[in-house]
């Protein structure tokens with residue numbers, strides 16, 4: 001049975017007793033339409049990973065309009081701006097990512113149907129950017145000052161081969177961040193405070209290559225070697241807890257020389273993850289062994305040439321874990337409870353929060369959408385049919401608002417929950 005500490009509970013009650021906070025929660029509810037409008041405006045400004053510039057420029061203008069100071073785009077392409085706190089308060093990062101998994105030309109508009117907005121990227125993570133705008137509006141409308149300094153950031157290169165790159169750059173350049181808040185879960189009821197580690201590799205099998213008939217028997221075949229390796233990997237079993245996964249996500253071989261040739265090269269891409277670093281290392285060595293074996297078996301069969309394997313790391317996501325009784329997690333738990341939402345403790349996670357957690361910065365990842373039933377939970381992110389449930393979406397903003405204030409503290413009222 002999960003128990004929240006007395007001190008966190010007291011602070012939460014104190015916060016909820018402040019008139020400006022209650023006004024803020026009301027304001028957010030009324031601001032729903034504006035936030036949805038922002039979301040629709042943002043989603044059509046496409047931002048594939050590594051190509052976030054246009055969306056970044058738009059967010060920078062918005063951040064300025066909404067009163068942030070020192071708004072700029074940093075060396076990592078992240079848009080960042082500050083809302084000052086008291087001198088000695090903690091520094092709090094609040095972020096959502098700019099990039100989406102879709103190439104340019106995918107988003108043609110937003111359709112609205114039966115309470116959902118449809119557009120690739122409409123939730124992940126466009127909604128988070130719109131939510132940050134909403135948070136800035138409510139802070140302005142209520143005039144709430146915080147003890148801690150708030151650093152609003154729209155990060156680049158979260159997805160895929162970006163491997164949380166924008167966040168990595170940001171935290172590299174800001175070693176003084178005390179608390180990190182991410183918005184990147186689909187469903188707001190999920191409490192994500194653990195970080196799944198993972199790696200992505202590309203392996204190229206190389207041989208000689210020749211005519212499918214004429215050269216047959218005179219050489220080993222790289223595509224066959226790759227297939228042997230993949231067949232071995234396919235047979236792996238991994239623990240369910242700590243959850244561990246593996247996937248050959250890409251398999252490519254053959255050249256323009258066409259269908260009657262032994263291809264000189266074949267390449268595979270592999271992604272593997274685990275909530276335990278130890279399991280990840282175990283799995284990695286098994287995968288690498290399968291690759292060597294695949295190449296060796298194919299080479300041994302023909303005994304003419306040797307297939308070589310070149311391994312290249314494409315990405316790395318750091319991991320780590322925090323206590324479920326971290327006051328920040330407790331604050332998020334109480335926030336959800338106050339909204340009549342039953343918190344679900346997420347197992348692992350793979351968001352920008354990973355970078356903060358791996359650096360031992362107290363961190364949590366919050367959700368974008370109010371999704372009380374199976375249908376609304378099915379948001380299909382990373383698919384071109386992605387959709388976002390509109391009704392009650394303001395609750396996700398209310399949750400971020402409450403957690404942010406708990407993290408930042410309000411002068412004369414209460415200190416940061418992490419102090």
Ligand SMILES: [Zn+2]
Nearest residue numbers: 097124125184
């Ligand atoms: Zn995301």
